[in-house]
Amino acid sequence: MAETMKQIVLKSYARGNPRAEDFALQEVPIPVPGPREVLLKTLWLAVDPLFRFAIDEVRLSGATHLELGDVMVGATVSEVVASNHPDYAPGQIVEGRTGWREYAAVAPDQSDYRGPPRIIDPALAPVSTALGVLGMPGQTAHGGMIDVCKPKPGETVAISAAAGAVGSIAGQIGKILGARVVGIAGGPAKCRALLDLGFDAVADYKALDFAAQLQAAAPNGIDAYFDNTGGAITLEVFKNLNRGARMAMCGYIAYYGMGYEGPGPDHLPALYRTIMATGLSIQGFAGLMAGPNALEDIAGWIAEGKLTYPETVVEGLGAAPAAFASVFAGNAAVGKLLVRVAETS
Template sequence: MVKNTQVIFNKIPTNYVPVAGEHMVIHESEFDLDAPLSDGQFMTKQLALSIDSYMRGRMRDPSIPSYVSAFEIGKPLLCGTMSSVVKSSNPLFKEGDLVYSSGGRFEQYSLVDGNEAKDYKIRNESKETGLPPSYSLGILGMPGFTAYVGMMKFGHPKKDETLYVSAAASSVGQLAGQLGKRFGMYVVGSAGSDKKMTYLKEIGFDDAFNYKTDDISTNLDKQCPKGIDVYFDNVGGKTLEAAIAHCNHFSRIVACGMISQYSENPETPHNLMELIKRRVQLTGYIVSDHADMEDEFRKNITQWLLAGEINYKESVADGIEKAPEALIDVLQGKNLGKQIVKVADL
């Protein structure tokens, strides 16, 4: 028997930011590494957990439908995990394989049933590239792929156009902006702290502002003097309203998340008429619909990372028991770069 620390969903929060120890609790259980496995089963040891703001959307009454299922009270939180296979009776997964799951359990060890195995994907690339396995939770995983699909498929980026990215220091935002730069765009980002602003400029953003201390619209006036041609929206609400008010004719709004809309009384844009006047195309998308672009995405981003042409920063919380605080940090915008929780070394 080994100790198996779990992060359990304990109660549905009403405020946007949940409370550690109340809505999420640490539970100490045990795991039998010597237990026999049925056909198709395998055991994983978690290496890193992905902490994403959209987890908040899963902390809801399960009767409210959404594109991802609600977390179950009394069960571990679920999100992206990178793990190593420690034992296997499944011919598709060998001991030592690195595996990614988009809905892995927040616990040190997991027993994966045959019918859950479809949610696991082998991600052994880091053994060859030398890039950290945790990158598969961020720039080489779902957030990076979200930025890639949004920019490449729906953003129609053009040289000398202006790109505005909200939540720009997020793992999605920082890549979206850097992709804009590759196309020769003028790239402006907004983020929630001066430290994040500095970081954005370090990784190549032309300009940045702190939306918490500065008025969004005033800053867009100043920093996007030629207007916005592509708005990469992670926020929605009043940020979307300000962006619409700066959109050029025939601009594109790429919407992959609206974190402003998880609060209890979310604000909503009141200038949608401008979408017509300014001939704007707004596309909402979910990255999992675009699996056909995944190989191209991983090949390109790996190459650009290895060549030093793309920057990427992780914010690492050390130890699985830090997961609740790490999620709270993300929801409060305290993390700089992609937030992960390191559970164990390879």
């Protein structure tokens, strides 16, 4: 085995949208696992917008915060290549949060609230799915759609960032529940991809006639809204909500990097007006809040051919910074965006 490995560290805190130049590639020795530690070789790295919070100079409550020079945080699927821990054996595949590096020495006994690395059964599905449909994004889509949006058959549910990892799964779950599903995404290619996934209608928020497209896509109004973005998209959705609407507040990517202050003007009056006039109920939630059966349900739907999981793959650890920046700057990725770091040994 080689003695050195590559890792990517934070070079400068992001201002506004993150840039590839905010990160630096380093060559360092491969760590040696200590007592009750395991050595993990990274196979797949998830590109998750969530970690924008970690590279803000301002420390946001509840968010991971990196110091300059720290290895970038990220969810990974890895192979156990050496183990000093009785629960793990070389050759096993695990999912964890080991960051943007080729190898990591991990102490399963000292893991945080997410628990020790999760052992994956490669016979069930491609192991990359542990970072997408059969992992945190899938759980998030399940919880937000089933527990918060609660669409009844025939109701209309709208989803922002619908072509992303969470939105693409949430929309298909909405279809399984019998709802009319409207996907909102940027550009004709992403909108076409949503129709291919079975969404009933789409609206391109980058088009000049977005408001008209949304109205046409939801002619009977919107009963539930799975919000991944906030911003101008959400203000337009508000105008189409029906009485008694539900909103799952899953993400607000349009405001990431703004700390607690937006650019103005103050849109809270529109929010207050909408909540009061429609009886809108809003619930924030995280993937970890999803019910215990979320991944079982999803695996069942995949096996029945009711749910597909698009993935977009970029090659090599060095591609991670540009892939991460592209999430905020506009990209062609549909479904889960992944970095393939290495093959199994």
